[in-house]
Amino acid sequence: MAYKIISSQCTACSACEPECPNVAIFEKGGTFHINPKKCTECLGHFDMAQCVAVCPVEGTCVIDKSVPRYQAPA
Amino acid sequence: MQKLVQLLEFGAPGAKSLEEIRQQVASAGCSSKGGSGKSSCGSAAGQGDLPPEVWEKVKNHPCYSEQAHHHFARMHVAVAPACNIQCNYCNRKYDCANESRPGVVSEKLTPEQAAKKVLAVASSVPQMTVLGVAGPGDPLANPQKTFKTFELVSATAPDIKLCLSTNGLSLPDHVDRIQAMNVDHVTITINMIDPEIGAKIYPWIFYNHRRYEGVEASRILSERQLLGLEMLTARGILVKVNSVMIPGVNDKHLVEVNKAVKSRGAFLHNIMPLISEPEHGTVYGLSGLRGPSAQELKALQDACEGEMNMMRHCRQCRADAVGLLGEDRSDEFSNEKVAAMEITYDLEARKAYQAKVELEREAIAKAKTAELVKLADETSAIKIQVAIATKGGGRVNEHFGHAHEFQIYEVSTAGAKFVGHRRVDLYCEGGYAAADGAATIIRALNDCTAVLVAKIGICPKDALAEAGIEAVETYAFEFIETSVIAYFKDYLQRVEKKEINHVAKGDADIRQGAFTEA
Ligand code: SF4
Ligand code: SF4
Ligand code: SF4
Numbered sequence: 001m002a003y004k005i006i007s008s009q010c011t012a013c014s015a016c017e018p019e020c021p022n023v024a025i026f027e028k029g030g031t032f033h034i035n036p037k038k039c040t041e042c043l044g045h046f047d048m049a050q051c052v053a054v055c056p057v058e059g060t061c062v063i064d065k066s067v068p069r070y071q072a073p074a
Numbered sequence: 075m076q077k078l079v080q081l082l083e084f085g086a087p088g089a090k091s092l093e094e095i096r097q098q099v100a101s102a103g104c105s106s107k108g109g110s111g112k113s114s115c116g117s118a119a120g121q122g123d124l125p126p127e128v129w130e131k132v133k134n135h136p137c138y139s140e141q142a143h144h145h146f147a148r149m150h151v152a153v154a155p156a157c158n159i160q161c162n163y164c165n166r167k168y169d170c171a172n173e174s175r176p177g178v179v180s181e182k183l184t185p186e187q188a189a190k191k192v193l194a195v196a197s198s199v200p201q202m203t204v205l206g207v208a209g210p211g212d213p214l215a216n217p218q219k220t221f222k223t224f225e226l227v228s229a230t231a232p233d234i235k236l237c238l239s240t241n242g243l244s245l246p247d248h249v250d251r252i253q254a255m256n257v258d259h260v261t262i263t264i265n266m267i268d269p270e271i272g273a274k275i276y277p278w279i280f281y282n283h284r285r286y287e288g289v290e291a292s293r294i295l296s297e298r299q300l301l302g303l304e305m306l307t308a309r310g311i312l313v314k315v316n317s318v319m320i321p322g323v324n325d326k327h328l329v330e331v332n333k334a335v336k337s338r339g340a341f342l343h344n345i346m347p348l349i350s351e352p353e354h355g356t357v358y359g360l361s362g363l364r365g366p367s368a369q370e371l372k373a374l375q376d377a378c379e380g381e382m383n384m385m386r387h388c389r390q391c392r393a394d395a396v397g398l399l400g401e402d403r404s405d406e407f408s409n410e411k412v413a414a415m416e417i418t419y420d421l422e423a424r425k426a427y428q429a430k431v432e433l434e435r436e437a438i439a440k441a442k443t444a445e446l447v448k449l450a451d452e453t454s455a456i457k458i459q460v461a462i463a464t465k466g467g468g469r470v471n472e473h474f475g476h477a478h479e480f481q482i483y484e485v486s487t488a489g490a491k492f493v494g495h496r497r498v499d500l501y502c503e504g505g506y507a508a509a510d511g512a513a514t515i516i517r518a519l520n521d522c523t524a525v526l527v528a529k530i531g532i533c534p535k536d537a538l539a540e541a542g543i544e545a546v547e548t549y550a551f552e553f554i555e556t557s558v559i560a561y562f563k564d565y566l567q568r569v570e571k572k573e574i575n576h577v578a579k580g581d582a583d584i585r586q587g588a589f590t591e592a
Contacts, residue, residue: 013211015156046283053285056160
């Protein structure tokens with residue numbers, strides 16, 4: 001259902017925050033995080049996950065396997 | 075001027091808010107147009123071949139006017155950490171390598187914190203005339219933060235010039251805002267106009283909600299950069315172009331870039347050396363690509379010079395640096411200290427200082443002309459480089475052992491020309507001469523015939539002499555250009571009388587690693 005940010009790799013550059021169409025990204029404790037309840041993997045908005053596309057550190061915004069993948073409402 | 079000191083009392087509990095300061099300034103009724111600075115510069119004190127309207131805009135800008143950096147200071151604030159492209163010479167854990175240097179991390183500020191810091195610095199440093207928003211990140215990838223900062227500052231300190239540096243990708247979208255905010259200087263970093271070459275510099279860009287890679291990414295970036303440049307110059311906004319010289323990638327190509335940006339109205343082109351060390355963790359650093367040597371850089375700058383003004387005094391200082399170029403006082407103005415400061419913005423004192431500088435500059439220009447006249451009847455094919463130890467003010471006034479950097483002048487019977495800076499590690503740390511200190515400095519000055527200093531110890535003097543570099547104290551506290559020409563005349567005479575042999579000098583190193591003061 002969602003992407004997550006690997007905190008230890010996040011440089012806190014803030015690039016992802018304004019790109020998220022669902023305002024799911026926020027700063028806490030010096031790095032950025034994704035609220036899994038809000039993230040839709042950008043489905044229905046863009047054909048690329050915006051946080052992944054803009055993040056300068058490869059492999060920092062990744063699919064969170066602990067939650068099921070998002071299903072666009074039918 | 076005494077008044078300025080009081081605001082450095084730190085820790086005042088009831089520090090004023092920005093809003094209060096702004097109201098104070100507004101009620102003091104200051105206007106941005108001063109009586110002083112106007113009549114000045116009838117004499118072309120450093121104007122060179124710039125058109126008068128451009129000179130008027132840049133003469134107090136330490137980054138753009140070669141001699142303004144002797145007297146004026148700029149300040150960068152890091153309010154815009156996000157970026158929308160990736161450069162191979164940049165590791166974004168650190169500052170943006172376009173405008174500052176890799177390996178240094180700036181203090182990130184909110185627009186409000188930044189504006190207060192600017193006022194604190196401007197009030198205690200009357201030389202501070204320019205505020206820039208540069209890296210880390212791209213100011214126009216963070217337009218809200220950047221423009222908010224400008225808005226806050228110009229409301230309180232209308233005499234401070236605003237500038238920003240961008241990679242250009244989103245520049246066309248913001249040109250109107252830039253004009254409305256009265257930003258009069260924009261720097262665009264343009265490293266290529268050929269997307270094939272760009273693909274070796276930029277792995278990707280983020281544009282229109284997509285990540286583009288390879289040649290396509292560079293094609294878009296290049297189009298946007300050149301479009302932005304044209305849009306700005308069409309509106310009369312000054313544009314400087316920065317290029318990073320990457321040996322084996324874009325070094326030869328930069329001559330093309332120079333032509334392209336000149337024809338689109340850029341008024342200055344600043345070619346900077348790639349700074350690349352494995353420990354910076356950049357793609358280039360890790361793959362072993364090295365920066366150019368001093369003479370390689372100079373050869374490229376010379377090749378472009380016939381075309382337009384080249385900027386040779388860029389020190390690639392860190393993004394949040396405070397002070398005259400090459401000097402850094404940021405520690406005095408940390409976030410914490412600024413938050414506790416009482417600030418009174420004294421526009422009058424600032425104007426008085428700036429008027430004084432104007433007089434000093436004219437004196438320098440006159441002295442130089444006088445010295446040049448004396449050189450007029452000499453003819454010689456000899457051309458040498460001379461290094462200067464200076465702490466500013468346009469004079470030979472630094473002790474060799476305390477110099478963080480040297481200014482390099484090239485001199486021939488045609489006159490003296492500033493050609494660049496060499497940063498060095500301090501020879502003298504706390505009174506102890508570093509063991510290999512002299513050796514590093516010699517490598518950095520290896521292409522110079524002499525070094526003019528205010529003072530120098532016996533040991534380093536001998537070490538320099540051994541390397542064929544003459545250390546000269548005769549011109550202590552004199553104007554730099556006058557001294558360089560006087561030294562050169564003396565040098566020619568000694569060569570003529572066969573007291574010394576003229577030898578052509580070799581190449582020199584460009585210091586790697588971040589420039590931070592001890
Ligand atoms: S994948 Fe899209 S919706 Fe989810 S956090 Fe990233 S930008 Fe936001
Ligand atoms: S873009 Fe990447 S590095 Fe930057 S704040 Fe977001 S997750 Fe962190
Ligand atoms: S980095 Fe270059 S352009 Fe920026 S302030 Fe320093 S000298 Fe000027």
